Structures are given as structure tokens and as C-alpha cells.
Amino acid sequence: MNQHNITILVVDDDKEIREAIGKLLLHEGYNVITAKDGMEALEAMAEHPVRLILLDVMMPRLDGLSATMKIREKNNIPIIILSAKGEDSDKVLGLSMGADDYVTKPFHSQELVARVKSQLRRYMQLGDMDAVKSKSRIVNGRLEMDLEAKSLLVDGEEAKLTPTEYKIVELFMKNLGIVFSAEKIYEMVWHEESYAVENTVMVHVRRIREKIEINPREPEYLKVVWGVGYKIEKERQ
Amino acid sequence: MKRKGIKILVWVLLSASLFMVGQTFVSTAYKAVTQQVNPECLFNADYASSDDLSNVARSIISELNFWQQDAADKPEFTTTPSLFHYYAANGSREITNSDNMVKADYLKQKFHYVLDVPADVNGAKTENTFRNVGADPVGNGKLYMSIPAETIAGWQKTWTQNRIYLEHQLLLILLWGLISLAFLVYIVIAAGRKAGDDQLHLLAVDRWYTEFLLALFVSLCVIFAYLFAGAFNSYYVFHWEELTPEAIGFSVAMATGVFMLSLMVMMPLIRKIKAGTFISGSLSYRILRRCWIAVKKTVLGLRSFFDGSAYKEHLLTKRLFRSQTVYILGSAGLLLFCVILSAASYSAFPVFLFIVLELIITWWYVAGNKKTYSEINEGYVESLKEQVKSENTKTALITNVSHDLKTPLTSIITYVDLLSNEEGLSDTAKDYVNIIAGKAERLKHIVSDLFDLSKSVSGNIPLEMDVLDMRTLMEQTLADMKDPIENSGHTLKTSLGQGTATIFSDGKKLYRVFQNIIDNALKYSLAGSRIFIDLTSTDGKVKVTIKNTAGYEMNFTEEEILQRFTRGDQSRSGDGSGLGLSIAESFTQSCGGTFQLDIDGDQFKVTVEFSTVETVGKESV
Numbered sequence: 001m002n003q004h005n006i007t008i009l010v011v012d013d014d015k016e017i018r019e020a021i022g023k024l025l026l027h028e029g030y031n032v033i034t035a036k037d038g039m040e041a042l043e044a045m046a047e048h049p050v051r052l053i054l055l056d057v058m059m060p061r062l063d064g065l066s067a068t069m070k071i072r073e074k075n076n077i078p079i080i081i082l083s084a085k086g087e088d089s090d091k092v093l094g095l096s097m098g099a100d101d102y103v104t105k106p107f108h109s110q111e112l113v114a115r116v117k118s119q120l121r122r123y124m125q126l127g128d129m130d131a132v133k134s135k136s137r138i139v140n141g142r143l144e145m146d147l148e149a150k151s152l153l154v155d156g157e158e159a160k161l162t163p164t165e166y167k168i169v170e171l172f173m174k175n176l177g178i179v180f181s182a183e184k185i186y187e188m189v190w191h192e193e194s195y196a197v198e199n200t201v202m203v204h205v206r207r208i209r210e211k212i213e214i215n216p217r218e219p220e221y222l223k224v225v226w227g228v229g230y231k232i233e234k235e236r237q
Numbered sequence: 238m239k240r241k242g243i244k245i246l247v248w249v250l251l252s253a254s255l256f257m258v259g260q261t262f263v264s265t266a267y268k269a270v271t272q273q274v275n276p277e278c279l280f281n282a283d284y285a286s287s288d289d290l291s292n293v294a295r296s297i298i299s300e301l302n303f304w305q306q307d308a309a310d311k312p313e314f315t316t317t318p319s320l321f322h323y324y325a326a327n328g329s330r331e332i333t334n335s336d337n338m339v340k341a342d343y344l345k346q347k348f349h350y351v352l353d354v355p356a357d358v359n360g361a362k363t364e365n366t367f368r369n370v371g372a373d374p375v376g377n378g379k380l381y382m383s384i385p386a387e388t389i390a391g392w393q394k395t396w397t398q399n400r401i402y403l404e405h406q407l408l409l410i411l412l413w414g415l416i417s418l419a420f421l422v423y424i425v426i427a428a429g430r431k432a433g434d435d436q437l438h439l440l441a442v443d444r445w446y447t448e449f450l451l452a453l454f455v456s457l458c459v460i461f462a463y464l465f466a467g468a469f470n471s472y473y474v475f476h477w478e479e480l481t482p483e484a485i486g487f488s489v490a491m492a493t494g495v496f497m498l499s500l501m502v503m504m505p506l507i508r509k510i511k512a513g514t515f516i517s518g519s520l521s522y523r524i525l526r527r528c529w530i531a532v533k534k535t536v537l538g539l540r541s542f543f544d545g546s547a548y549k550e551h552l553l554t555k556r557l558f559r560s561q562t563v564y565i566l567g568s569a570g571l572l573l574f575c576v577i578l579s580a581a582s583y584s585a586f587p588v589f590l591f592i593v594l595e596l597i598i599t600w601w602y603v604a605g606n607k608k609t610y611s612e613i614n615e616g617y618v619e620s621l622k623e624q625v626k627s628e629n630t631k632t633a634l635i636t637n638v639s640h641d642l643k644t645p646l647t648s649i650i651t652y653v654d655l656l657s658n659e660e661g662l663s664d665t666a667k668d669y670v671n672i673i674a675g676k677a678e679r680l681k682h683i684v685s686d687l688f689d690l691s692k693s694v695s696g697n698i699p700l701e702m703d704v705l706d707m708r709t710l711m712e713q714t715l716a717d718m719k720d721p722i723e724n725s726g727h728t729l730k731t732s733l734g735q736g737t738a739t740i741f742s743d744g745k746k747l748y749r750v751f752q753n754i755i756d757n758a759l760k761y762s763l764a765g766s767r768i769f770i771d772l773t774s775t776d777g778k779v780k781v782t783i784k785n786t787a788g789y790e791m792n793f794t795e796e797e798i799l800q801r802f803t804r805g806d807q808s809r810s811g812d813g814s815g816l817g818l819s820i821a822e823s824f825t826q827s828c829g830g831t832f833q834l835d836i837d838g839d840q841f842k843v844t845v846e847f848s849t850v851e852t853v854g855k856e857s858v
Contacts, residue, residue, distance in 0.1 A: 014644050020651035027658070058640055084643040085636065086685075089699055106647040106681050109654040181709065198709070202716030224713055226744025227705025 006120065007031040007048055011041040011067070012056040012082065021054060024109050025116065038062025042070060050077060052120055054112075057083040057094070065097050072098035078119035082107070114214045118142055121155040138173045141235030143212060143221060145173045152212070159211045164189060168204055169212075172222070172232035181229040205230055240432035244424070251420035252497045257413040259465065259489035265406040267485060278400040279407070284393040286368060290348075290384075294367040297382055298350055301325045304332060305378050320388040322346075324381040338381075346383035353379055424500075429508040437512050443505045447519035450506050457499035464492040553613050557606060564602040571595060631695050639688045646684065649677050686816040689749075693823040700743045700827060704850065707738040707779045711772055714751045725759040727785075731770045738774040740847040742828040750824045750832075753817035754783050754843050763788035763839070777849050784842045791841065795834045818843075 008030045012018045015036070022032040033048055035041040037059045044050070053071065057064035068079055078101070081094045086104040094102045101115050122142060138145040144153040152159045152169055161169060167189045171180065182201040186194035205224070209216040221232050268274060281287045293316055300312045305327045312325075312332070322343065324333040335342075343349050344364060351364040429437045465488075509515040516522050541547075545562065548555040575591035653674045656662075662670070692698045711733055715722070722729055758768045762785045769784040791798075799822055818834070821843075825832040830847040 014648065016648040017644065017651065020648060020655060023655055024651065084640040084647075087699060088701075105643045106650045109651055182712070198712035199716045199719065202713065202719070206717075224717070224748075225705075226713060226748040227707060227710035227740075227742070228703075228744065229709070 005031075006051045007033060008116065009033050009035060009041060009044055009048070009050045009053045011035045011038070011053065011059070011064070013037055013059040014056075017056075021112070024113060028113055028116075030116075038064065038067030038070070041067055045071065045075070051123070052078045052080070052116060054080050054082055054116070055099070057081060057085065065094065068094070068097045068099050078123050080115060080119060108215075111215050118155045118214060121157075138176075140173065140176055140232065141221070143173070143232075145170065154212050161208070161211060165204055165208050165211070168201075169208060169222075169232070172230070176232055177234040179225045179229045179231045185230065201230070240427070240430075244427055247420050247423055247427075248497075251417060251424065251500075252493055254413050254417040254420060255496060256490060256493040258410055258417055259493055260486060261406055261409045261413065263465075263485050263489050264482065265403070265410070269403070274399045274403065276403065278396050279403050282397070282400060284396040285348075285389060287396070288369065289396075290389075290392070291367055291369040294348070294350060294370050294382070294384070297321065297323065298370065298380065301332075301380050301382065305380065320391075321382065321384045323383075324379065326379040328378065340381060343381040343383045346385060348389065349381070349383035351381050421500075424504075425507055428504050429511050437508070439508055439512060440505070443508050443512070443514075444518065445505065446523075447506070447509060447515055448521060450502060450509075454499055454502045454506065457495055457502055461492055461495040461499060464488065464495055553609050553616070557609050560602055560605050560609075564598060567598050568595060571598075632697050635688060635691055635695065635697065639684070642684050646677065646681055649673075650681065653677055683816070686820060690816050690820050690823060693820065693827050696827075698746075698824075698827055701745065702741055702743055702828075704739060704741055705744045705747075707740050707774075707781065707847065708733050708736070708772055710744060710747055711751065711770070711781060714748055714755070715770075717748075718752065718755055721756070721759060725762075726765060727759060727762050728767045729770060730767050733770075733772040734774065736774070738772065738779040739850055740779055740830075741850045742830065742847060746824045746828050750821040750828075750845065751781070751783075753821040754845075757817050758783055758785040758841070761785075761787055761789070761841075774849065779847045779849055781845045782842060784840060787839045787841050791836050791839065793836075795836055798836075799834060821845075 008025055010018055010021045010025070010032060011034070012021070013036050018034045018036065022034055025032050033044055033050070035044045039062045041053065041055070042062070045053075055064045055067060059067075062070075064081055064083070068081070071077075071079065079099045080101040080103060081099045082103050082105060083090060083094065084105045091102045100119055103112060103115060136146060136148040138147070142155050144156070145151075146153070147170070150166060150170075152161055152166065152173075168185060171185065171188055172178075180188075182198045183194040185201050186192065186197040205222060206216070209219050209222050212221060213219045222230070223233055224230055269276060275287075275289045277287055277289055278284075284290060296315055300314055301323060304310070304312045305325055318334050322333075322335040322338055324335065324338065324343070325331070340351060340353070343351050348366050349364065350367060350370065353362050429439060429443075431438050506515065509518055543562070545555070545558045548558045571591060571594055575587040578587040578590075579585070653670060657667070657670045657674065689698075711731075715729070715731065755768075755770075762768060766786045766788070769782070771780075771782045771784075773780050799819055822832040822834075825845055828847075830845055833844040833846070835842040835844070
């Protein structure tokens with residue numbers, strides 16, 4: 001993928017943050033243009049072929065959420081919101097406004113870069129994704145499971161899962177959003193009587209997270225439902 | 238033998254002995270009545286001085302008197318005439334059973350009654366040796382009567398026999414009576430008691446109203462009396478055939494049965510007395526008490542109804558109350574005044590006056606209240622606004638400060654990251670960059686913790702409450718923290734028990750709670766010491782305790798450690814924000830649980846407690 005042709009728009013009212021993110025992305029080989037509020041962002045989009053937007057929420061003139069709504073009126077390029085607000089409700093609000101991802105400040109550079117890459121990859125592949133959609137495929141956000149090939153694609157790249165890990169992910173992917181207790185998972189994957197299996201299951205869950213999540217400590221997909229069990233979150237559409 | 242067996246036996250023996258009392262009494266009484274056994278013999282051994290003899294003499298004399306007054310019929314004596322002598326004259330006619338006896342012969346007998354009434358002699362002369370027999374002449378002729386000594390001797394013999402018989406029977410009755418009494422006393426004492434304890438054991442029947450039990454008891458007593466009296470009545474009232482001993486026995490057995498029944502009914506009453514509920518367990522007591530409470534309430538209600546002291550502190554309502562009182566009293570006074578005036582003057586004018594004046598004070602009352610109401614409303618709206626404003630300010634403050642802190646922090650972290658990737662840095666510079674990176678990371682955690690805490694404490698934390706299993710949550714938390722636990726060098730002794738401990742809470746927050754507590758224990762425990770984690774589920778409560786031995790002297794109190802920013806080691810070195818336990822406490826409380834911290838010497842103990850909920854429709858597969 002030739003990243004020199006990809007232009008990313010960074011919008012933040014804080015000059016230093018704007019520049020820092022710009023430098024990070026330049027390092028990765030992207031073209032970067034910046035804007036210091038929502039209005040400037042809309043203007044910049046009109047002038048440049050922007051492929052992805054990093055958007056702060058709290059900005060003067062036009063805030064990030066309103067800017068997202070404006071952009072979504074005519075454009076479906078990936079929007080990643082950067083915000084100091086970290087509550088689940090803030091994330092839900094941002095995503096429901098049309099953003100594709102939500103990153104809370106302060107963030108880690110590597111995580112931000114990984115999320116940018118992930119969004120770009122999905123955006124680029126969107127065209128042929130529909131073509132290969134079939135019964136033997138389960139698609140959930142960045143995750144795509146091929147039941148025949150017994151493989152899991154994360155942002156289009158195959159994740160190297162062990163057979164047990166694959167079976168666990170398969171159980172979750174076939175039952176998106178449904179919570180399974182450790183005992184149930186053990187019985188359905190290992191086909192054995194379960195006894196004190198919380199540790200075993202948790203170890204696998206953590207290994208799977210390393211392979212499918214951008215930030216394994218704040219998983220987006222494979223989640224623990226505390227006091228109940230585990231599940232893979234169904235992507236909001 | 239068990240106490241219960243003894244009780245039943247005593248009941249049987251009691252009914253038997255009561256039957257004996259009844260049987261002996263009735264048969265004796267029956268015999269006394271039918272065979273004319275005079276109970277007087279019990280008190281007077283000498284027949285000669287008895288009332289019985291006097292009665293016999295009186296009866297003979299009065300029969301002879303009847304004959305004297307109306308000589309149409311022969312006298313009919315209740316005593317066999319061969320046992321005594323008599324002579325009576327009435328003018329021309331005479332009657333006697335002893336033709337060869339003269340007056341002197343009568344006077345010779347020890348027991349005699351001699352009345353001589355000659356027509357020409359002034360005053361009659363009576364010779365009488367019987368006790369309690371009228372010595373005044375009642376007849377109008379001669380009347381001689383005597384009872385020979387042989388007869389008296391014969392009667393004395395029967396008298397003595399009867400005396401012995403009655404004494405014997407009475408002794409029997411007394412004996413059986415005493416035995417019954419003893420059994421009865423035992424039953425009364427044993428009522429409600431059981432072997433082996435001093436408790437009073439009440440039955441369901443003991444909760445019946447006292448009146449009901451009493452009514453049952455009394456009616457059974459009446460039936461008993463009726464049946465018992467029936468033993469005589471059947472003979473006396475209906476003059477049926479003579480009572481056989483079987484008939485008496487049957488009758489007494491019936492009466493005894495009824496008496497036992499009434500005794501059984503008495504038992505709950507006795508237990509009630511023992512338990513002190515005889516009065517309080519009665520219907521009338523309850524009704525009276527209800528009435529009393531109602532009266533008291535009404536009186537108190539009326540008093541507080543007209544008591545304005547509650548409004549003393551509040552100017553506006555005080556004013557309302559005052560005008561209300563004035564209005565009510567004024568209207569009442571006006572009405573009274575006008576009624577009296579109207580009655581005195583027989584005119585309709587006072588009614589008209591009343592209507593006009595009443596309208597005026599009503600107008601005053603309503604207009605005054607209207608003003609007060611609007612003032613109250615203004616105040617209420619104002620205070621609501623204040624409240625919303627302060628709530629908003631609080632939330633806005635947290636959000637803004639959070640934003641203002643996080644924005645420079647983002648720059649620091651990002652630039653440090655850029656700097657560390659810069660080439661050509663000296664080793665010293667790289668070290669410095671690493672230190673800055675570490676501290677920036679710690680600052681990030683502190684800021685994050687600080688806002689979690691302030692949101693939680695100010696009640697601005699969103700909760701996702703759901704049904705969850707505390708045991709599963711603990712297992713998951715421990716599995717999740719496997720690496721830090723293993724790296725800490727401490728051994729965890731966990732005892733989570735079996736089964737489900739379902740609670741209604743926010744699982745994510747609870748995970749933070751236990752993560753923080755365990756983290757704290759791992760960090761500050763004595764090297765190599767064990768950490769104990771226990772979960773118990775009893776009486777609708779789930780309790781999780783985490784105990785550890787501190788690796789340093791804990792020179793602070795439970796309150797101090799929970800105060801924001803107070804750190805266990807007070808020197809404030811190392812990592813962590815020092816807010817872990819405060820967050821754990823605040824989150825636990827937000828999630829509906831209780832958080833308790835105990836410091837005992839080097840022992841550090843945290844207890845988290847939640848109420849369990851019924852397991853209904855658990856959503857896991």
C-alpha cells in the first residue's frame with residue numbers, strides 16, 4: 001500500500017497535539033494536513049483529498065461531534081474521534097454520531113497509529129468485502145471469520161490462532177453479543193466436564209486478545225462480562 | 238416414661254377418680270332421699286334430741302289437730318300407728334289406738350304430749366316433753382300422744398346405722414375428692430410444660446380469644462350441672478321407676494365426661510394465665526385497646542392539627558397557619574354570634590349580616606393566602622434552580638478540569654514518545670526520556686483515578702447494574718490478575734465456596750474494586766506472606782474478605798487510609814495513585830454494597846458486602 005498518497009486530516013485546537021500527531025503519522029509515511037477547529041476542517045476537506053480524519057471533540061467554533069455530523073452528510077471516510085472524555089456513554093455518543101472509532105486522551109502513540117491503520121485497511125477493502133460475503137463468512141467490524149478455511153482475518157490480515165483459540169473465537173462469532181460462562185465455554189470447546197476452569201479460559205481469552213485487539217488492555221471485541229462470563233461485542237451498525 | 242405419657246395417664250386417672258366422687262355422691266344422695274336417711278344423724282348422734290323426732294311428733298300432733306277440726310276423715314299418719322299411742326277427743330267424738338290407756342299412762346312415757354282442754358276449765362294445760370314442738374294448745378279438745386321407749390330405741394338403732402353409713406360415704410367422697418384434686422393440681426402445674434426445659438409451650442388453641450374459651454367452658458359447666466342434676470331429676474320430677482345403680486352410673490359417667498371436657502377447655506385458659514395472655518389475649522381487651530389507640534391518635538391528631546409550633550421556623554407557612562386559624566375561629570365565632578342574635582330577635586337580619594361579614598373575611602383569607610402561595614412558589618423555583626445549577630457546576634467542573642489536565646498530558650506523552658524515537662540521543666538523555674515517560678504514565682493514572690473518584694463521590698458516575706454472580710466475578714478477577722499475583726511473590730489462599738452468590742450490581746466497577754484491593758494487598762504485604770481471600774454467602778448477604786499482613790508499620794487509622802491521596806507508606810514513593818482504596822470504597826457504595834476496612838496490628842482486612850437477590854432469568858448461557 002502506497003501510503004504517500006494517503007492524506008490524513010488532524011483536527012485539534014491544541015497546536016502541540018496537532019503537530020505531535022502530524023509528526024507521528026509522517027513517520028508512518030502518511031500525508032498530513034491540520035485544522036484547529038471544525039470549520040477549518042470542513043474547509044480543508046473541500047480542498048484536499050482526505051482519506052481519514054482524526055477529530056478532537058472539545059473545540060471552539062464547531063465542535064468535533066457537530067463536525068462529524070456535517071462530514072457524514074456527504075462523506076463516508078473513516079473518522080476517529082480523539083477525546084478527553086472517557087466514559088462509555090461518551091463513546092457511544094461519538095460512535096452514534098457517525099464516527100468509526102473513539103480514542104481517549106491521553107493515548108499511546110502506537111495505539112493511535114494502529115487504529116489509523118486499521119481504519120484505513122477496512123476502508124480500502126470495503127469494496128471487495130461485500131463480494132466475498134457468504135454463508136461461510138461471519139463479518140463483525142474489524143473481524144472476519146472464514147468458517148471453511150477456519151481462519152480469522154483482523155483488518156484483512158490473518159490472525160495466527162491456535163486450534164483451541166480458533167474454536168473459542170468461532171463460538172463467540174457464531175453467537176455475537178451472547179455471554180458464555182467459563183464452564184460453558186470449556187464444555188463446548190474442550191468437550192470435557194468443567195471444574196475450576198476460570199483460569200484456563202481467562203488465559204486463552206487474554207492470548208486471543210493479544211492477537212485481535214489493538215489495545216488488549218482495553219478490548220473492543222472480546223470482553224469480560226464481570227460476574228457472568230465472556231462475549232464478543234457485536235459491532236454497532 | 239415420657240412426660241406426655243404421664244400426662245395422659247393422669248388425665249385418665251383423674252376422670253376415673255372424678256367418676257368415683259360423682260358415683261359415691263349420687264348414690265348416697267339417692268339413698269338418702271329414697272330411704273329417708275336424714276343427714277341430721279351426722280351431726281346429732283342421739284336420736285332422742287334430734288329434730289327428726291320433733292318432726293315426727295309434730296306431724297302426728299298436727300294430723301290429730303286436723304281430725305279435731307274436721308272429724309269427717311280418719312287421721313292419716315306418715316308414721317306407722319303401731320309405733321306410738323294417741324288419744325284425741327272432739328266434743329262428742331273420740332279417736333284412739335290404745336283403748337286401755339288413760340291420761341296418766343301417757344304421762345308415764347318419757348316422750349309425751351298431753352293437751353287437756355275441758356270446756357269449763359279456764360286455760361288449757363299442756364304437758365310436752367318433745368323438743369321444738371309447740372306447747373300452746375291449738376286443738377279444741379283433749380289430745381294425748383306418746384312414743385314408747387321401745388320405738389325410740391328402734392329408731393335410735395336405725396339412726397346410728399345411717400350415721401355410720403353416711404360417715405363412711407362422706408369419707409369415701411372426701412378421699413376420692415382429694416385424689417382428684419391432686420391430679421388436677423398436677424395437670425394445672427404441668428400445663429404448657431415439657432420435660433427438659435423451663436419454657437412455656439403454647440398450642441395453636443391457646444391463641445383463641447379468652448372469651449371464646451370461657452364461653453365454651455361455661456356452657457360445658459352448665460351441661461355438666463344439668464346432667465349431674467339429671468341423676469335426681471329423673472326420679473323426682475318425672476317419678477319414673479326407681480333408679481337402678483346402672484342408671485346412676487351412666488348418668489355420672491356422662492357428667493364426668495362433660496366435666497373432663499370442660500377441664501380440657503380450661504387447659505388453654507390455664508396456659509394463657511401462665512403465659513400472661515389471659516387478659517391481653519381476649520377479644521374485648523383487643524377491641525378496647527384499638528379503641529384506646531384510636532382515641533389517643535384522634536386526640537393527638539387534633540392537637541397537632543391545631544398546633545402551629547411546627548411552622549415556627551418557616552415564616553411563610555407560619556403566616557398561612559395564622560391566617561387559617563383566624564379564619565376558622567372568626568367564622569365559627571361569627572356563626573355562633575349570628576345564630577344567638579337571630580334566635581333572640583326572631584329576625585332574618587343576622588343571617589344577612591353573617592353572609593356579608595363571612596364574605597369579607599373569606600376575601601381577606603383567600604387574598605392573603607394567594608400572596609403567600611406565590612412567595613412560596615418563587616422560593617421553591619429559586620431553590621430548584623440553585624440545585625440544578627450547583628449540580629451542573631459540579632459536573633462541568635469535573636469535565637473541564639479533566640479536559641484541562643488531559644490536554645497537556647497528551648502533548649507530554651506524545652512528545653516523549655517522539656523524543657524516544659529520535660536518533661542520536663546520548664545514553665543519559667535516553668535515561669532521562671525514560672524517566673519522563675514513566676512519570677508521565679503515572680501522572681496519567683493519577684489523573685484518571687482522581688476523576689473516577691470525584692465522579693463517584695459526587696454521584697456523577699454512570700452505573701450499569703445487572704444480575705451477576707459474585708463468585709464468578711472473584712474467579713474472573715483472580716484469573717485476570719494472574720500475572721501480577723505470580724510476580725508479587727505472595728501466595729494467595731482463596732476460599733470462594735460453592736454455588737452461586739447472585740447480586741445486583743455493576744460488574745465492571747466491582748472488578749475495579751477487587752482489582753484495587755488485591756493490588757493494594759500485593760503491593761504492601763510483608764515479603765513472602767500469604768494473602769487470604771474468602772467469600773461467604775449467608776442470610777441473604779455475600780461477604781468477600783481480603784486479609785493481608787502489612788510489610789511495614791501501619792501508623793494510620795482506617796479513616797486516614799481511605800482519605801484521598803493518603804498513601805499506605807506516607808512517603809508517597811513508588812507507583813500508583815494512592816487512590817485505589819478510596820476508589821474501591823466509593824465504587825462499592827455506588828454499586829449498592831458496603832465497604833469496611835479493619836486494621837489490627839499488622840493485619841489489614843477489607844470486607845466488601847452485598848445483598849443477594851433471587852436468581853431469576855439469569856442471562857448467561
